[in-house]
Amino acid sequence: MSLTREPxxxxxxxxxxxxxxxxxxxxxxxxxxxxxxxxxTRQPRPTESEGKWYNFVNQSEFQRMIDSGEFLEHAQxxxxxxxxxxxxxxxxxxxQQKDLVLEIDVQGAKQVRxxxxxxxxxxxLPPSVGKLADRLRGRGQDSEDxxxxxxxxxxxxxxxxxxxxxxxxxxxxxxxxxxxxxxVLAERCRVxxxxxxxxxxxxxxGG
Amino acid sequence: MSLTREPxxxxxxxxxxxxxxxxxxxxxxxxxxxxxxxxxTRQPRPTESEGKWYNFVNQSEFQRMIDSGEFLEHAQxxxxxxxxxxxxxxxxxxxQQKDLVLEIDVQGAKQVRxxxxxxxxxxxLPPSVGKLADRLRGRGQDSEDxxxxxxxxxxxxxxxxxxxxxxxxxxxxxxxxxxxxxxVLAERCRVxxxxxxxxxxxxxxGG
Numbered sequence: 001m002s003l004t005r006e007p008x009x010x011x012x013x014x015x016x017x018x019x020x021x022x023x024x025x026x027x028x029x030x031x032x033x034x035x036x037x038x039x040x041t042r043q044p045r046p047t048e049s050e051g052k053w054y055n056f057v058n059q060s061e062f063q064r065m066i067d068s069g070e071f072l073e074h075a076q077x078x079x080x081x082x083x084x085x086x087x088x089x090x091x092x093x094x095x096q097q098k099d100l101v102l103e104i105d106v107q108g109a110k111q112v113r114x115x116x117x118x119x120x121x122x123x124x125l126p127p128s129v130g131k132l133a134d135r136l137r138g139r140g141q142d143s144e145d146x147x148x149x150x151x152x153x154x155x156x157x158x159x160x161x162x163x164x165x166x167x168x169x170x171x172x173x174x175x176x177x178x179x180x181x182x183x184v185l186a187e188r189c190r191v192x193x194x195x196x197x198x199x200x201x202x203x204x205x206g207g
Numbered sequence: 208m209s210l211t212r213e214p215x216x217x218x219x220x221x222x223x224x225x226x227x228x229x230x231x232x233x234x235x236x237x238x239x240x241x242x243x244x245x246x247x248t249r250q251p252r253p254t255e256s257e258g259k260w261y262n263f264v265n266q267s268e269f270q271r272m273i274d275s276g277e278f279l280e281h282a283q284x285x286x287x288x289x290x291x292x293x294x295x296x297x298x299x300x301x302x303q304q305k306d307l308v309l310e311i312d313v314q315g316a317k318q319v320r321x322x323x324x325x326x327x328x329x330x331x332l333p334p335s336v337g338k339l340a341d342r343l344r345g346r347g348q349d350s351e352d353x354x355x356x357x358x359x360x361x362x363x364x365x366x367x368x369x370x371x372x373x374x375x376x377x378x379x380x381x382x383x384x385x386x387x388x389x390x391v392l393a394e395r396c397r398v399x400x401x402x403x404x405x406x407x408x409x410x411x412x413g414g
Contacts, residue, residue, distance in 0.1 A: 123398070128411040158409050166396040167405050179396050186393035189373040189386050191330070198374050202365050204335040 005194060007093035008187055009116050010101045011109045011164075012180070014124030015154030017135040019170040021053070023124055024103045026177035027184055036089040036102040039065065039074075042081035073104065073111035078149045085112065099184065106160040120187050122180060123164040127171035129155070212401060214300035215394055216323050217308045218316045218371075219387070221331030222361030224342035226377040228260070230331055231310045233384035234391055243296040243309040246272065249288035280311065280318035285356045292319065306391065313367040327394050329387060330371040334378035336362070 010027065014020040028035055039055045041062050050056055057065075062082050066074060074084030085102060093100040102112060113119055126132040132154055136147050161167050166183050170176045191198065217234065221227040235242055246262045248269050257263055264272075269289050273281060281291030292309060300307040309319060320326055333339040339361055343354050368374050373390050377383045398405065 122396075125405065125408055128408060130411070161405055161409075162398060162402065164398055166393065167398045167401075168396055169405075169408060179392055182389035182392035183396060185386055185389035186373065189329075189375050189390060191369060191371055191374045194374075195369065198332065198368055198376075201332055201335060201376060202368075204337070 004094075004097065005197070006118065007090065007097075008099040008184070008193070009090070009093075009112070009119035010099060010184055010187075011112060011119055011121040012101065012103050012124065013106050013109050013121065013157070013160075013164070014170075015126070015132060015157045016150040017132045017154065018124040018126045019135070019173070019176070020103060020124040022173065023168065023170065023176055023180045024101055027101050027180050030181055030184055032098045033101055033184070034089070034093055034096065034098045036085055036100055038102075038104070039071075039084045039086060040081055042083075072115060073108045075105065075107040075111070077105055077107075078153050080149075083108065090116075099188070106157050106163075110163070118193070120166070120183070121164040122166045122168060122183055123161040124176075125158070125161065125167055125169045127169060129158070211301075211304065212404070213325065214297065214304075215306040215391070215400070216297070216300075216319070216326035217306060217391055217394075218319060218326055218328040219308065219310050219331065220313050220316050220328065220364070220367075220371070221377075222333070222339060222364045223357040224339045224361065225331040225333045226342070226380070226383070227310060227331040229380065230375065230377065230383055230387045231308055234308050234387050237388055237391055239305045240308055240391070241296070241300055241303065241305045243292055243307055245309075245311070246278075246291045246293060247288055249290075279322060280315040282312065282314040282318070284312055284314075285360050287356075290315065297323075306395070313364050313370075317370070325400070327373070327390070328371040329373040329375060329390055330368040331383075332365070332368065332374055332376045334376060336365070 012020050012024050027033060037051060037053065037055055039057055039062060041057060041059050044056050048054065062084065065071060065084065070086050071084040072087045074082060076082050085104060085108060089100055104112065109121055113121060133151055136150060168176050168179045219227050219231050234240060244258060244260065244262055246264055246269060248264060248266050251263050255261065269291065272278060272291065277293050278291040279294045281289060283289050292311060292315060296307055316328055320328060340358055343357060375383050375386045
């Protein structure tokens with residue numbers, strides 16, 4: 001006996017330098033999870049390979065995808081590059097009976113939450129605002145020109161934590177990783193998610 | 208800088224034979240947790256020592272505690288023995304800055320939840336109703352006279368799972384233990400629990 005269940009949609013947001021990508025990887029270590037790979041018009045970083053964390057497309061291809069309604073959400077970040085979450089991952093997650101993890105910014109998170117009411121949202125916080133700036137500079141992947149608007153954006157993003165169900169402070173990677181995994185495991189135990197499965201257990205007299 | 212926080216109150220219920228005491232122990236393995244030791248008028252089992260899982264008192268002492276308002280909740284279970292949760296654990300948890308774990312029945316859970324709105328409740332389910340009967344008999348601590356009303360009570364209790372936030376199926380002790388721990392860790396990350404602490408992080412420019 002098996003029942004199909006709606007995928008749990010887990011949104012992870014946080015300012016650049018908060019370490020959210022590392023924590024998303026921690027969630028993906030859990031069985032039955034999959035990543036929603038976003039589309040973006042920004043240039044790939046040297047370490048990034050196509051289709052793993054992003055699908056890199058040009059402006060006109062991105063526009064075509066908007067026009068044909070392929071995005072669950074899309075947004076222009078810092079008035080520059082476009083980012084979008086394709087709808088198809090949700091269908092795939094449903095087919096594969098997996099939970100879907102979205103790493104998206106605060107604008108995108110709002111759009112997704114309005115469309116998927118059962119989704120949960122985790123905000124990743126740096127240990128302090130000072131540490132955030134250090135981390136952005138220390139990463140060395142980006143020029144100061146790129147860092148300045150990110151720091152400004154980070155300050156604005158941080159104000160949005162109250163719209164999220166959960167906040168995880170990334171001061172210790174091991175503890176923070178355990179916390180984000182715990183959030184997903186706990187949400188899977190919510191009675192509201194699987195009342196039918198539970199009723200089935202109560203009806204079963206076999207071992 | 209440290210802020211006092213209200214203890215997280217974690218209620219664990221489930222029918223006899225669901226293995227809830229074992230899962231409560233799993234929660235208590237987490238740092239900063241403590242058990243609310245209940246009072247009861249029932250006889251101690253041979254393996255039970257005073258004050259560890261229960262304080263054993265006689266009927267008149269229990270009545271005195273009711274009369275002087277010492278209980279957060281109290282109830283007579285299966286029309287026989289009395290069980291009560293003293294208020295003082297909540298004060299101690301607040302003083303020690305720990306989260307408080309209550310192993311109580313569905314009646315008691317209702318009373319506690321109405322008095323402590325921020326409390327969370329976990330329902331422990333057996334893998335099947337058949338397994339529950341096997342477990343109750345297999346335990347060998349109790350006579351058939353004691354088992355029969357428990358099985359009846361269990362059936363009634365099971366119907367109450369919908370009033371709980373979380374349900375954990377105890378079909379695999381390791382997985383179920385990880386799930387109950389995850390629920391507590393996740394609830395500690397709820398934004399609504401510690402908005403002040405988060406705001407403090409956002410204000411801090413130091414490392």
